[in-house]
Amino acid sequence: xxxxxxxxxxxxxxxxxxxxxxxxxxxxxxxxxxxxxxxxxxxxxxxxxxxxxxxxxxxxxxxxxxxxxxxxxxxxxxxxxxxxxxxxxxxxxxxxxxxxxxxxxxxxxxxxxxxxxxxxxxxxxxxxxxxxxxxxxxxxxxxxxxxxxxxxxxxxxxxxxxxxxxxxxxxxxxxxxxxxxxxxxxxxx
Amino acid sequence: xxxxxxxxxxxxxxxxxxxxxxxxxxxxxxxxxxxxxxxxxxxxxxxxxxxxxxxxxxxxxxxxxxxxxxxxxxxxxxxxxxxxxxxxxxxxxxxxxxxxxxxxxxxxxxxxxxxxxxxxxxxxxxxxxxxxxxxxxxxxxxxxxxxxxxxxxxxxxxxxxxxxxxxxxxxxxxxxxxxxxxxxxxxxx
Amino acid sequence: xxxxxxxxxxxxxxxxxxxxxxxxxxxxxxxxxxxxxxxxxxxxxxxxxxxxxxxxxxxxxxxxxxxxxxxxxxxxxxxxxxxxxxxxxxxxxxxxxxxxxxxxxxxxxxxxxxxxxxxxxxxxxxxxxxxxxxxxxxxxxxxxxxxxxxxxxxxxxxxxxxxxxxxxxxxxxxxxxxxxxxxxxxxxx
Amino acid sequence: xxxxxxxxxxxxxxxxxxxxxxxxxxxxxxxxxxxxxxxxxxxxxxxxxxxxxxxxxxxxxxxxxxxxxxxxxxxxxxxxxxxxxxxxxxxxxxxxxxxxxxxxxxxxxxxxxxxxxxxxxxxxxxxxxxxxxxxxxxxxxxxxxxxxxxxxxxxxxxxxxxxxxxxxxxxxxxxxxxxxxxxxxxxxx
DNA sequence: GCGTAAACGAGACGGTACGTCGTGTCTTGAT
DNA sequence: ATCAAGACACGACGTACCGTCTCGTTTACGC
Numbered sequence: 001x002x003x004x005x006x007x008x009x010x011x012x013x014x015x016x017x018x019x020x021x022x023x024x025x026x027x028x029x030x031x032x033x034x035x036x037x038x039x040x041x042x043x044x045x046x047x048x049x050x051x052x053x054x055x056x057x058x059x060x061x062x063x064x065x066x067x068x069x070x071x072x073x074x075x076x077x078x079x080x081x082x083x084x085x086x087x088x089x090x091x092x093x094x095x096x097x098x099x100x101x102x103x104x105x106x107x108x109x110x111x112x113x114x115x116x117x118x119x120x121x122x123x124x125x126x127x128x129x130x131x132x133x134x135x136x137x138x139x140x141x142x143x144x145x146x147x148x149x150x151x152x153x154x155x156x157x158x159x160x161x162x163x164x165x166x167x168x169x170x171x172x173x174x175x176x177x178x179x180x181x182x183x184x185x186x187x188x189x
Numbered sequence: 190x191x192x193x194x195x196x197x198x199x200x201x202x203x204x205x206x207x208x209x210x211x212x213x214x215x216x217x218x219x220x221x222x223x224x225x226x227x228x229x230x231x232x233x234x235x236x237x238x239x240x241x242x243x244x245x246x247x248x249x250x251x252x253x254x255x256x257x258x259x260x261x262x263x264x265x266x267x268x269x270x271x272x273x274x275x276x277x278x279x280x281x282x283x284x285x286x287x288x289x290x291x292x293x294x295x296x297x298x299x300x301x302x303x304x305x306x307x308x309x310x311x312x313x314x315x316x317x318x319x320x321x322x323x324x325x326x327x328x329x330x331x332x333x334x335x336x337x338x339x340x341x342x343x344x345x346x347x348x349x350x351x352x353x354x355x356x357x358x359x360x361x362x363x364x365x366x367x368x369x370x371x372x373x374x375x376x377x378x
Numbered sequence: 379x380x381x382x383x384x385x386x387x388x389x390x391x392x393x394x395x396x397x398x399x400x401x402x403x404x405x406x407x408x409x410x411x412x413x414x415x416x417x418x419x420x421x422x423x424x425x426x427x428x429x430x431x432x433x434x435x436x437x438x439x440x441x442x443x444x445x446x447x448x449x450x451x452x453x454x455x456x457x458x459x460x461x462x463x464x465x466x467x468x469x470x471x472x473x474x475x476x477x478x479x480x481x482x483x484x485x486x487x488x489x490x491x492x493x494x495x496x497x498x499x500x501x502x503x504x505x506x507x508x509x510x511x512x513x514x515x516x517x518x519x520x521x522x523x524x525x526x527x528x529x530x531x532x533x534x535x536x537x538x539x540x541x542x543x544x545x546x547x548x549x550x551x552x553x554x555x556x557x558x559x560x561x562x563x564x565x566x567x
Numbered sequence: 568x569x570x571x572x573x574x575x576x577x578x579x580x581x582x583x584x585x586x587x588x589x590x591x592x593x594x595x596x597x598x599x600x601x602x603x604x605x606x607x608x609x610x611x612x613x614x615x616x617x618x619x620x621x622x623x624x625x626x627x628x629x630x631x632x633x634x635x636x637x638x639x640x641x642x643x644x645x646x647x648x649x650x651x652x653x654x655x656x657x658x659x660x661x662x663x664x665x666x667x668x669x670x671x672x673x674x675x676x677x678x679x680x681x682x683x684x685x686x687x688x689x690x691x692x693x694x695x696x697x698x699x700x701x702x703x704x705x706x707x708x709x710x711x712x713x714x715x716x717x718x719x720x721x722x723x724x725x726x727x728x729x730x731x732x733x734x735x736x737x738x739x740x741x742x743x744x745x746x747x748x749x750x751x752x753x754x755x756x
Numbered sequence: 757g758c759g760t761a762a763a764c765g766a767g768a769c770g771g772t773a774c775g776t777c778g779t780g781t782c783t784t785g786a787t
Numbered sequence: 788a789t790c791a792a793g794a795c796a797c798g799a800c801g802t803a804c805c806g807t808c809t810c811g812t813t814t815a816c817g818c
Contacts, residue, residue, distance in 0.1 A: 540729020
């Protein structure tokens with residue numbers, strides 16, 4: 001099926017070592033202070049091997065994000081209970097991650113990466129659950145009669161995620177009450 | 190009163206030239222590709238003169254933001270009419286700016302700057318009207334009976350501004366309907 | 379006799395392609411800017427095929443020299459006439475080659491190659507006719523009574539060839555008179 | 568007199584450190600294996616500081632040669648005695664240097680450098696005494712009646728120096744007899 | 757014919773060095 | 788004292804080759 005006619009094949013060991021090194025250094029130093037040279041050294045790899053497969057730092061970080069190496073956990077949205085409680089729980093999880101030492105810096109680094117690289121923006125969006133899980137959860141709520149059928153799911157998601165990002169940017173940690181108020185605002189309750 | 194004991198005083202010409210050069214290059218190249226050397230050259234100023242008064246690129250951009258040299262217009266919130274219409278109008282203004290050529294890049298650059306520099310984050314927040322004008326406008330609406338008295342003003346503001354930032358990050362321009370739906374969501378209407 | 383137990387033998391096509399590519403690139407770019415990768419690409423051959431048969435760039439160039447692919451012509455020493463005239467003719471030939479566009483660069487490249495590689499030095503020596511043809515020609519002259527029988531042939535040869543190399547190094551082309559004077563000096567005439 | 572209007576001045580310390588490091592590494596490793604990065608490291612200097620003042624490795628080595636940092640001694644031509652003896656003495660000095668450990672490699676490195684860089688060729692020429700001291704010495708001999716007045720000084724010089732270079736290239740050390748024969752050849756004695 | 761083993765093209769790999777750019781600090785002489 | 792100019796040590800950039808190392812494919816012998 002492939003028209004590859006021989007020749008060496010991409011080294012999986014090198015690929016993994018590079019992504020692992022990237023994730024490690026990203027967590028340690030943040031996006032801005034992440035250097036290709038640092039990644040190469042940490043991974044025990046030649047710089048050229050990185051540039052052969054990734055055109056830029058952004059692409060590298062993007063792939064890490066895709067493989068789930070940057071976000072500490074999946075942060076999936078609870079599904080079982082009442083919509084409002086589930087959303088509050090989910091946002092609390094996110095804020096807990098951000099409240100951990102270096103947690104907000106990590107999110108800010110991801111935002112910085114997203115400003116440079118379209119793909120990172122898109123994947124960050126997805127990783128935060130917005131594009132997929134969140135709208136799914138809201139749809140479930142509609143089916144369960146907990147949300148009006150004509151509720152604008154996308155806009156609700158954007159408002160929630162956007163508020164989270166804004167908090168990360170302005171370094172103002174949210175408290176439990178703030179999270180509840182936010183959820184109430186977007187749910188109109 | 191002053192303990193200044195001779196020698197020239199800070200050159201206003203240099204100060205202005207630096208800020209103007211910074212704003213110009215910021216608009217041209219974005220925050221990441223803005224360099225101190227570039228600013229010095231563009232302003233016809235020695236690097237040391239920049240470092241004497243600003244500790245970092247972030248501080249420089251922060252001051253530009255403070256003097257309103259980075260945002261194309263004030264983007265102030267209309268005050269006269271019905272709250273929903275005013276907010277829609279305001280968000281439309283913001284999106285119009287972002288839809289202009291280079292407009293979204295400029296906003297993303299500001300976000301990038303905010304990830305690096307607390308002060309920029311704070312001032313960006315303000316410039317977008319959130320901290321001051323927006324809450325003021327919402328308070329006016331409460332006084333006019335257009336909004337419930339116990340509406341969580343801060344959270345409404347965060348949801349709106351956050352959604353705007355998220356759109357800038359994910360490069361997905363909003364349409365008029367989307368804006369209206371967003372406003373309706375946060376106003377619970 | 380051979381312990382070869384099957385498998386293809388060395389590809390003559392590859393061998394020739396490599397030597398031709400080497401000669402071509404040597405003439406184009408000189409010894410220093412000749413690269414193994416360039417030769418492989420130009421010859422349409424894998425790098426390993428070069429390294430399988432030649433240990434180094436020097437060995438490769440040395441073989442080219444041996445096969446007469448680098449020197450434009452044989453530059454053999456005329457034999458028929460009076461010794462002085464024959465030598466003058468021979469040196470004039472050499473200088474004509476060096477005066478041609480790129481001719482002196484080629485000789486300098488050969489010298490550079492000789493500084494790196496013993497074998498090249500030896501073969502360059504031979505190619506220039508010193509070791510063999512020149513001393514033969516001088517011996518002929520002795521037999522013909524045109525040169526004293528105890529004339530130090532080796533030193534005469536070294537003086538002539540050395541002067542040529544020196545001219546190549548210092549980029550000072552010789553004129554006809556200079557050549558005649560040089561021959562007169564070493565012949566003591 | 569100078570139109571230098573302020574600003575830092577070239578650091579003599581850096582200049583000397585660079586030239587010293589160059590000379591040291593040249594002697595250790597030869598021209599080919601001399602690297603700008605190595606020089607920078609050895610000199611405790613930034614690469615940019617080298618590139619600011621020298622365009623290339625060749626220029627750097629050329630300056631070293633000019634300041635007499637590469638040649639072990641001056642190798643000046645004896646002046647007092649009989650021409651033939653003085654020349655023999657001088658060539659013996661040169662060959663003694665070349666016979667020392669690394670001596671021939673150093674000369675070959677200088678030749679390699681000369682093939683790359685015109686200036687080095689010229690200065691090597693001078694350093695070996697050819698252009699100046701040698702012709703002066705020969706002129707003195709003419710004045711003293713030890714050499715014919717119409718002897719072609721330049722060609723004599725070229726023959727001598729050229730023979731030396733050729734020996735360096737072909738790695739064939741000269742013996743005392745060979746030197747005497749060479750001098751006799753060019754002097755016609 | 758049928759393994760088998762060497763040579764081949766392609767090219768990925770860990771490295772070293774390249775020459776350039778930007779950083780933040782510094783020194784100099786003029787204003 | 789502040790300024791324009793710019794040299795400096797440092798660190799990262801992205802590229803070019805190095806020489807070694809797999810990969811499949813292509814021969815050409817010996818069985």
